[in-house]
Amino acid sequence: MISINYQSKLPLYEQIAGRFRTLILQGVLPADSQMPSVRSLAVELSINPNTIQKAFSLLEQEGYIYPVKGRGNFVADTAELNKKEQASLLEAAKALMDRGRALGIAKAQYLDLVNDVYRKGEEP
Amino acid sequence: MISINYQSKLPLYEQIAGRFRTLILQGVLPADSQMPSVRSLAVELSINPNTIQKAFSLLEQEGYIYPVKGRGNFVADTAELNKKEQASLLEAAKALMDRGRALGIAKAQYLDLVNDVYRKGEEP
DNA sequence: TAAAGTGTACTATTAGTATTAGTACACTTA
DNA sequence: TAAGTGTACTAATACTAATAGTACACTTTA
Numbered sequence: 001m002i003s004i005n006y007q008s009k010l011p012l013y014e015q016i017a018g019r020f021r022t023l024i025l026q027g028v029l030p031a032d033s034q035m036p037s038v039r040s041l042a043v044e045l046s047i048n049p050n051t052i053q054k055a056f057s058l059l060e061q062e063g064y065i066y067p068v069k070g071r072g073n074f075v076a077d078t079a080e081l082n083k084k085e086q087a088s089l090l091e092a093a094k095a096l097m098d099r100g101r102a103l104g105i106a107k108a109q110y111l112d113l114v115n116d117v118y119r120k121g122e123e124p
Numbered sequence: 125m126i127s128i129n130y131q132s133k134l135p136l137y138e139q140i141a142g143r144f145r146t147l148i149l150q151g152v153l154p155a156d157s158q159m160p161s162v163r164s165l166a167v168e169l170s171i172n173p174n175t176i177q178k179a180f181s182l183l184e185q186e187g188y189i190y191p192v193k194g195r196g197n198f199v200a201d202t203a204e205l206n207k208k209e210q211a212s213l214l215e216a217a218k219a220l221m222d223r224g225r226a227l228g229i230a231k232a233q234y235l236d237l238v239n240d241v242y243r244k245g246e247e248p
Numbered sequence: 249t250a251a252a253g254t255g256t257a258c259t260a261t262t263a264g265t266a267t268t269a270g271t272a273c274a275c276t277t278a
Numbered sequence: 279t280a281a282g283t284g285t286a287c288t289a290a291t292a293c294t295a296a297t298a299g300t301a302c303a304c305t306t307t308a
Contacts, residue, residue: 011295011297054296056255068305069303082228086227086228089224090229093220096217097217101242103210113217114234162285172270193285
């Protein structure tokens with residue numbers, strides 16, 4: 001299910017996290033299903049459990065999985081995940097706009113930008 | 125005019141670039157005036173010319189100064205600088221919105237956001 | 249309750265990158 | 279041509295990220 005590329009510039013934990021992100025978003029790993037254990041993956045890939053742990057910590061931080069002590073890690077709800085990502089994206093956009101306003105960008109410029117982005121295909 | 129703090133976590137070239145950013149934005153160093161030479165600053169601060177050079181490269185990249193081969197570095201026009209910063213900021217905002225649209229954020233949400241940012245104080 | 253499974257915390261080692269320095273080169277002006 | 283300037287290349291160093299080693303703590307189940 002998971003493989004590692006030692007040629008890649010990406011650190012192992014990023015490769016692992018990335019693979020799981022895809023599997024979760026595609027629904028291959030459904031919500032609340034159990035993730036493979038840190039130890040089993042470590043053995044399977046012949047790397048240190050802590051590296052898997054780091055990948056899982058990342059996924060947890062991003063909202064892809066949730067840990068249960070002594071039981072294992074489980075796949076989070078993808079719908080919730082989308083909401084979270086939207087929220088953080090809107091927050092980032094707000095911060096950028098605040099800075100832009102301070103720099104003298106007019107409100108109309110942002111309105112134009114929004115119109116521009118939503119130009120093609122009224123309902124995306 | 126320039127001093128260095130060896131206690132600081134910031135690398136030397138960042139400290140130097142930061143100091144000049146302020147001086148330029150405040151107008152202490154007017155447009156088209158000559159920057160101190162890489163060598164003179166290096167001697168004054170007792171550090172390697174290349175470190176000054178790195179700070180200057182950064183400032184050049186950011187549009188604060190422009191180099192003339194064999195002559196020296198000169199302060200750029202601050203008005204131009206502001207324009208550049210606005211442009212890159214708008215570009216970043218666009219990228220963010222594109223991603224947001226793909227994620228399912230509605231146009232109205234962005235319009236609300238713009239209104240929100242420009243709420244207090246109609247003319248900033 | 250003991251054993252086997254799980255995640256977690258801590259430290260140490262290694263690898264990689266950023267930072268600074270050394271030195272030599274090339275251009276401009278007087 | 280000499281003295282000023284920036285620039286490119288390489289080397290040394292310092293710092294941080296990435297991985298591994300090991301021990302601990304919790305949960306389930308036989």
